[in-house]
Every structure is written in structure tokens, then in C-alpha cells.
Amino acid sequence: MVHPLTVVIKLGSSSILHPEPPHFPQIATLSALAETCVSLRALGHRVVIVSSGAIGMGLHRMELPALAPGKKRAIGEKQALAAIGQGRLIALWDQIFGALKQPIAQILLTRNDIADRSRYLNATTTLSTLLSLGVIPIINENDTVSVSEILHVNKFGDNDTLSAIAAGMCGADYLFLMTDVDGLYEDNPRRVPGARRVAKVRDIEEVRRLVSTSTLGSSLGTGGMETKLIAAELATAAGCATVITMGSMPTRILTIVQGHHARTAPPSPTSSSTASLQPISEISATPAATHVSHRPGVEFASPTDDSVPPHTLFMPKTSPLSSRRFWILHGLTPRGTVFVDEGAYRAITRGERDGGGGGNGGRLLAAGVLRVEGTFAAGQAVRVCVVLKKGANKERGRSASRKDGRVPSRARSPDHFADRSSEREEKERELARAAEGLSLSDAAAAEKVQKEEEDEIIEFGRGLTNYNSVEIDRVKGLRSSDIEKVIGYFEAEHVVESICEVRRTS
Structure with a gap:
């Protein structure tokens, strides 16, 4: 019997909408993701989606022209666009999942919801109840009343950090950060064709010293690779393995999760979720994988290794933070x-x-x-x-x-x-x-x-x-x-x- 896992999938604006006006939704990608989520549910796994794109959907609805280079929209305008786009965004998700007979739920959070202990616990209870009912919660930051993501306050970069906190709230086993590249590279692969991809990370500080994370977010998103490292740091501290992979190929999620070897017996309620994640190291370090370079905390992938879909895996901490301590460190200001x-x-x-x-x-x-x-x-x-x-x-x-x-x-x-x-x-x-x-x-x-x-x-x-x-x-x-x-x-x-x-x- 397959041990059920909790999987959090974060989709940025560039994976949901075309980056250039008029910002049409990427229906093929969203449909493939929905089919992947339903397949995970059929295997007994629990799925949570953290979705950006409210402001982009507002831009699409209002058919606003692109701004001149160097100009930015006012905060009030962005909040108004989020109010216009959020309803259309969740309606799009509901239409796609509805065709697959999969119920979804919308959860809008702000930093204040996370900082208040009672509201944090209420949100955690709601998440747990929805997952037990077989519903896929779709989480987004409430940009209509919150400016933390828009202004980069507390490093909520395009919901990357929010997805890590959501992973901690629901005790997730995996956090997938879907982006526009195959994983974390030592340099921008678009500028440096020979840049190596990082296969596995055990020490995030070491990988910061080895790779360049100066890539900017898209014209719609607010995040970059550095915000994904921050999210990986938060999630792995909570005992959640974090994966960076290509957002336009969501079927990779199913392949990676299916590679997770089931335990012979389900763990006890008091055991840590990281215990069930130990076999993942066997997946990313198969004998066929000959690494070009190896350091104690970082492993680079071989260009000839195609045993698993290209991705970067951040290993979870062996001694994860308790729920309360995770909240104190990352939920409070x-x-x-x-x-x-x-x-x-x-x-x-x-x-x-x-x-x-x-x-x-x-x-x-x-x-x-x-x-x-x-x-x-x-x-x-x-x-x-x-x-x-x-x-x-x-x-x-x-x-x-x-x-x-x-x-x-x-x-x-x-x-x-x-x-x-x-x-x-x-x-x-x-x-x-x-x-x-x-x-x-x-x-x-x-x-x-x-x-x-x-x-x-x-x-x-x-x-x-x-x-x-x-x-x-x-x-x-x-x-x-x-x-x-x-x-x-x-x-x-x-x-x-x-x-x-x-x-x-x-």
C-alpha cells in the first residue's frame, strides 16, 4: 500500500499567464497540472496548490496596455486589478478541475492571518479538513488588502515564501516550485549554455556561494531564483523536501512523486514526515547518475543523466521544527x-x-x-x-x-x-x-x-x-x-x- 503524501505545488504568474499582453491564460499548462493533481489524488496523495496570477488576470480582463520600460503601476491600481482578477482566476481553476470532477476550495491569506496565532491555527484546521474531504485547496495572497507581495515586504516573492509557509501549515512532504527553468543552475542557462544544473542540495548556504541567483522574475511575477532559495530554506526546516522544476511540464511532478518508494507499514502518528522521505535520495543518486562535481552539501547533475526528469531537490532537515517553532520563526514579524x-x-x-x-x-x-x-x-x-x-x-x-x-x-x-x-x-x-x-x-x-x-x-x-x-x-x-x-x-x-x-x- 502506498503511503499517502501531502504535496504542495506553487505556480507563478509566468506559468499561469503569458508574460506579454494581453496575458492569455496558458490553458494547456493548467489543464496538464489539473490532470496531474487528479492522478496524485487517485494514488491517495493530498494536494495543495499555491497560485499566483490575480493581478495578471485583472490585466487580461481590462486589456490594459503594457507600461513603458522603467515605469511601475501604483499600489492602488495593482490592488484594484487583483480584485478584478481573483474571481476570474478561481473561476478558471474551477472550470478546469470541474471537467475532471475534482472539487477545489479558495483560501486567501495575508501576513496578518499568519502572524495572529488563533487565525493561523484556524487556517491550519481549515486546510486539514479540506484535505481530509478530498478537496484541493488553492491558496493565494489576498493582494486586494495586502501589499506584502507587491512591495516585497517580508520577502513574499511571487508567493514563493507563502507556499513554504503553507507547506509548514499542512505538514507537507513535498513542495514543488514550478518555474521557467529545469532547476537551479550555477549560472543563467540562457546566457551561459554550459551552466551546470544542481541535482541535490543538502546545505543551502553552500549552494548560495556556488551558484548565481540574480535572475529576475517575469514581467508579471515578483519572484526570482533567490526567493525560491528562501522558500526552500523555510520548507526544508519544517521537514518538507523542496523541488524546483519546469512549470510548463507539470507531469514531472507525478513522475518524481511516483519514484518515492512506499514504506512497508505506515508511520506512527508521532513519527516525523522526513522519515518517509529518506528513499528520495536513492532516486536522485542512482548508479547511472555520474555527477560532474560533488561537494558535501551540493551535487551537480551529469549532462547524460536522464534517469529522472530534470529538477533540483532540496533535502529536508533530519530534525524539523515543530509547528509552533516554525510559526514563531517564519509567521511572525x-x-x-x-x-x-x-x-x-x-x-x-x-x-x-x-x-x-x-x-x-x-x-x-x-x-x-x-x-x-x-x-x-x-x-x-x-x-x-x-x-x-x-x-x-x-x-x-x-x-x-x-x-x-x-x-x-x-x-x-x-x-x-x-x-x-x-x-x-x-x-x-x-x-x-x-x-x-x-x-x-x-x-x-x-x-x-x-x-x-x-x-x-x-x-x-x-x-x-x-x-x-x-x-x-x-x-x-x-x-x-x-x-x-x-x-x-x-x-x-x-x-x-x-x-x-x-x-x-x-
């Missing part, structure tokens, strides 16, 4: 920043690596907070950054280390004699500044700027706050037992929780 010391940083990252079994499990105590930036309420997302003191790492490491190798995450008791000595020294410095004609506020500001320039700041995580920005600023550096004395109530021991590590760029 941070409202502020909390800066922590290195002791807190080590404790948080150790807790993340150990899955909550060591350190403080992705939670931040007030004692580790250095300062707060931005205005945010309790329950909102924040960036968590570590402040690294330059030139003091070795000395601090020796003083903070223990014999068992652990690093204390709580604040040490203050040395009152040292405080008195430092107070006398500070008074002497203030008198010297006054003699030089400098105000104390100006001197403090200059000292703060100089100190910040000497420090290195790295964002390493994002989490949810238990207190607002003012309250965290008031209790920074204090023990948890002092929180109620300072702000008048006690909500939680930790000021930030559910901290998830973000990808490091250096």
Missing part, C-alpha cells in the same frame, strides 16, 4: 529586540541543541538581559541578539567556566566594596568632564556610542515575550524573584520564551 549577554546566549543555544533537555530550553531569564529596543506588548515576537565584547572573550571565558564545563546562567552576587570603589572613580571622572566643559549627558551618550561600536551584535533567535518592553527594561539584569517587587506582579519566571535559533549568515 518581530516587534522589537532584546539584547542578552554571552552567558544567556550559551544557555539558550545549548537548550535549543538539546531539544530543551539542557540549558534553559530556549527561554531567557531577566538576569541575562542587557537592554531592550522597540515597543512591544507581552506575547509579541522579538529578536534576541547577543552582545559580544571584543577583546574580552578569553578573560571572560576563564572566569565564567567551571570544572564541569558548564557556564552559570544566573547573575552573580554584587561586590559591594567594588561598587563603592567604582562610585568614587566615577565621581572623579565626572568632575574631570565638568572641568573640560562637557555636560554629563553628552559624555554618557558619547561613552554609550563608543561602547556600542566596540561590541559585536549578532541576532541568533526569535521568541515570544511574557512581559512588555517597558517591564523587561525595568527588570533587566535582575533575578526572577525580584520581578514582582519591581513591576508589581509576576507573570512568568522567564521574560522571553519559545526562543528558536535563526540561520547564521556568518
Whole structure:
């Protein structure tokens, strides 16, 4: 018995409509995709489509001429065109799938729908229910009220990122990003005929260093190859294998999915979806596939290899993010920043690596907070950054280390004699500044700027706050037992929780 998979297929505007006016729908491609989806359904698989094209359909309906080179349409005009085109787009999908007796459903999402936890869960429940009913949901960003895709806010490039978030929402096994090339190439194959195609990617950072992703989107779309790498990064973190292949040949989807070897027994409900995806490596690395070049994180395809349809496969992470952590990292927009010391940083990252079994499990105590930036309420997302003191790492490491190798995450008791000595020294410095004609506020500001320039700041995580920005600023550096004395109530021991590590760029 074939183990049922959940397959998300993202179609860009260039795959749905002809890029040049009058932007006729590409009926042959859409019909082939519909037949592929119905065939997948007949095999027991679940299918979700993320479809762009609302603005393009509006342009087609209004028969508007192309703009002069360098000119762009106003945001209001694009939103109006989306309102005109969205109904026609879903009607076209319904007509094509209706001929095959396959029911579909329309889901329009905005960034706010994803950022709000209850609405996110409601959308996830709706998706799950539709799939259980045998319906194919068709998702698009609601461009009529949202400008995130139009303005490239939060990198929603032609729904690439939205498709990755949708894959995370429904626990997909595959995300297919349909584009106008066979896969990811080391250079633009239209300009460089001998450019090699990437067959398999295990390390997205390594492939970024090896290939050129400077290709622009079409005249209708807003995405390019870089947005597809971002989408692949999000989806693989959620345990979803991601495939880039030719949008005009949707039958390749069926061939790739059929190559997935069925397990002898269905996995348990608690098992990860990535366990069932292990055989996919056997498909893309058959003995006939002799790679021109091989690196630990990237494999290039051989020009003579025709064992499988041309595509680029991004392998899923072996330890995918949980649904909640995926939402925190990719569904929320941070409202502020909390800066922590290195002791807190080590404790948080150790807790993340150990899955909550060591350190403080992705939670931040007030004692580790250095300062707060931005205005945010309790329950909102924040960036968590570590402040690294330059030139003091070795000395601090020796003083903070223990014999068992652990690093204390709580604040040490203050040395009152040292405080008195430092107070006398500070008074002497203030008198010297006054003699030089400098105000104390100006001197403090200059000292703060100089100190910040000497420090290195790295964002390493994002989490949810238990207190607002003012309250965290008031209790920074204090023990948890002092929180109620300072702000008048006690909500939680930790000021930030559910901290998830973000990808490091250096």
C-alpha cells in the first residue's frame, strides 16, 4: 500500500499567464497540472496548490496596455486589478478541475492571518479538513488588502515564501516550485549554455556561494531564483523536501512523486514526515547518475543523466521544527529586540541543541538581559541578539567556566566594596568632564556610542515575550524573584520564551 503524501505545488504568474499582453491564460499548462493533481489524488496523495496570477488576470480582463520600460503601476491600481482578477482566476481553476470532477476550495491569506496565532491555527484546521474531504485547496495572497507581495515586504516573492509557509501549515512532504527553468543552475542557462544544473542540495548556504541567483522574475511575477532559495530554506526546516522544476511540464511532478518508494507499514502518528522521505535520495543518486562535481552539501547533475526528469531537490532537515517553532520563526514579524549577554546566549543555544533537555530550553531569564529596543506588548515576537565584547572573550571565558564545563546562567552576587570603589572613580571622572566643559549627558551618550561600536551584535533567535518592553527594561539584569517587587506582579519566571535559533549568515 502506498503511503499517502501531502504535496504542495506553487505556480507563478509566468506559468499561469503569458508574460506579454494581453496575458492569455496558458490553458494547456493548467489543464496538464489539473490532470496531474487528479492522478496524485487517485494514488491517495493530498494536494495543495499555491497560485499566483490575480493581478495578471485583472490585466487580461481590462486589456490594459503594457507600461513603458522603467515605469511601475501604483499600489492602488495593482490592488484594484487583483480584485478584478481573483474571481476570474478561481473561476478558471474551477472550470478546469470541474471537467475532471475534482472539487477545489479558495483560501486567501495575508501576513496578518499568519502572524495572529488563533487565525493561523484556524487556517491550519481549515486546510486539514479540506484535505481530509478530498478537496484541493488553492491558496493565494489576498493582494486586494495586502501589499506584502507587491512591495516585497517580508520577502513574499511571487508567493514563493507563502507556499513554504503553507507547506509548514499542512505538514507537507513535498513542495514543488514550478518555474521557467529545469532547476537551479550555477549560472543563467540562457546566457551561459554550459551552466551546470544542481541535482541535490543538502546545505543551502553552500549552494548560495556556488551558484548565481540574480535572475529576475517575469514581467508579471515578483519572484526570482533567490526567493525560491528562501522558500526552500523555510520548507526544508519544517521537514518538507523542496523541488524546483519546469512549470510548463507539470507531469514531472507525478513522475518524481511516483519514484518515492512506499514504506512497508505506515508511520506512527508521532513519527516525523522526513522519515518517509529518506528513499528520495536513492532516486536522485542512482548508479547511472555520474555527477560532474560533488561537494558535501551540493551535487551537480551529469549532462547524460536522464534517469529522472530534470529538477533540483532540496533535502529536508533530519530534525524539523515543530509547528509552533516554525510559526514563531517564519509567521511572525518581530516587534522589537532584546539584547542578552554571552552567558544567556550559551544557555539558550545549548537548550535549543538539546531539544530543551539542557540549558534553559530556549527561554531567557531577566538576569541575562542587557537592554531592550522597540515597543512591544507581552506575547509579541522579538529578536534576541547577543552582545559580544571584543577583546574580552578569553578573560571572560576563564572566569565564567567551571570544572564541569558548564557556564552559570544566573547573575552573580554584587561586590559591594567594588561598587563603592567604582562610585568614587566615577565621581572623579565626572568632575574631570565638568572641568573640560562637557555636560554629563553628552559624555554618557558619547561613552554609550563608543561602547556600542566596540561590541559585536549578532541576532541568533526569535521568541515570544511574557512581559512588555517597558517591564523587561525595568527588570533587566535582575533575578526572577525580584520581578514582582519591581513591576508589581509576576507573570512568568522567564521574560522571553519559545526562543528558536535563526540561520547564521556568518
